[in-house]
Amino acid sequence: MSGAAISEKQKQDYAKIVKQFKPAQRIWRNIFWAFIVGGFICLIGQFFINIFLSQGLSTKEANSAASSTLIFIAALLTGLGVYDEISRFGGAGGIVPITGFANSMVAPAMEYRAEGLIFGVGAKLFTIAGPVLVWGIFTAWAAAILYYFFK
């Protein structure tokens, strides 16, 4: 007769079987393409920086302008349904650059459009951007406070 509860031992035994049957992840393939795709996006970024520098912008301004341009392109590609294919293929190569950040804002906002402009688009723009800004702004603030008191 099988009892109702499952013991920890049974769970551990099963975990072993699962591990044994789990397919090998394609780590080398994934890392290789993350490098290529991510590198390529940065290369495009460099291309824009150089253009803006040649227009007489300062380094800081050129960086900002290039980032904004990349964000625009990523929003467009997300809307056209292309960006998710880039990340599916390139993994972190599509996620880590600022274009991945833009994609993570546009994708949920687009999908929840049917739920209205406030709770749909407005709130969902920040599903992932929210945590990113919270952590980024908090870390930067904490670093600045430490600088102020100890330098």
Place this chain on the structure above:
Amino acid sequence: MDYLLAFVVGGSICMIGQLLIDLTSYKFTSAHVLVTFVTAGAVISALGFYQPLVDLAGAGATVPLSGFGHLLAQGAINGATQKGIMGAFTGGVTAAAAGITAAVVFGYFAALIFKPRG
């Protein structure tokens, strides 16, 4: 040369992200990756190690989201050293304002114009 450096350094930073995903057997989602990079970027920047990377690789260091963390951290630190406590509050977001605004504006328009294709 600056293109090659941007490619190699940017690609390498993305490889670290990929390792985070693969080595946690995908428990690390894209949200985890982005938060980790922005935080790590801000911390490394505060320790003074990110600016040299930017000087070396340009877009290779500024385009990955760790560059966004660097921007926030440098803005806040410069604000604090120049304007005191209030600068720590205003500096970070001010420095990153262009990126944040671009993402909100373009994101908003994209959400209105496009319909997800599925």
Place this chain on the structure above:
Amino acid sequence: MTAPQKIGMQTIAFQSPPVIISTGSVVGSREGDGPLAGTFDKVVADTYYGEKTWEKAEQRMMFDSMKKALQKANLQENDIDFMLAGDLLNQIISSTFTARSLGIPFLGLYGACSTMYESLAVGAMMIGGGFADRVLAGTSSHYCTAERQYRFPVEQGTQRPMTAQWTVTGAGSMILAKEGSGPVITHATIGRVIDMGQGDSQDMGAAMAPAAADTIARHFMDTGRTPEDYDLIITGDLATYGKRLTEELLKQKGYDISKRYTDCGILIYSGSQDVHAGGSGCGCSAVVTCGYLMELLNSERYRRILGIGTGALLSSCSLQQGETVPGIGHAVVIESLKERK
């Protein structure tokens, strides 16, 4: 005081087996590109199915599959006593909104992806117990609605591990009746909720396999049958890796099913469709059973099938709070008995 139609611990043996008189199946384009395309009633190319949202599209698919089943049996809505349905969306809106349109007395079910088999088991009991003459049972799922609810919006760039499955876009419905011609439901084994401590939302096969194996073994014990008594044993949506785990777990329990065993999630797509481990979702077992398996039974290529609907009983909330993923499996025996009066 033992129930006359119950045998063993979890199994019901129907004294007068209910008949599956009609089925309806509607699928999306990816399923329509798969190897079973010819067995479905309708393939819809547009993920929106002409509606404004994917949720509405899923609803319309379920509605169409039920209409199709009614039409094939030459029946009207008021010929049906009860409707049983469930789906994956919060508060099973695809089912309740379809029931709103059909106007048939309705009971909502939730068994995650096992819902087709759950509704078959419950519907067969209603008929076998003398509470209904005709029952309409069905379920649906949609890749885009499920993906957004459980994981990420579909346009968001993410990478999927090899164990990840692809939610089937499709709806399947069946009409069960006391009398008529068609395959019959002879047994149903109701599963237990089993949690072996698996918590990976990208590896549902591993979470559900223990429940499937438990129900299959229990079915053999309750009925005294062996794997050899069946032409085919088929699970709902364990896909490639879950299937191997189920085989292994049953081997440990002393049953070798490998020669006659497959999974709906493996059959529905071909290897070249980039779906990783295979199909999943309510629609997976529903359309394969309503389409492909019915064809096999009606043509008498198979005489007796043991189907096990499998479900992963998680919610996005339970997952976020770090809970493990419990699974369930409901088994139903379907026989083709053409000569039966």
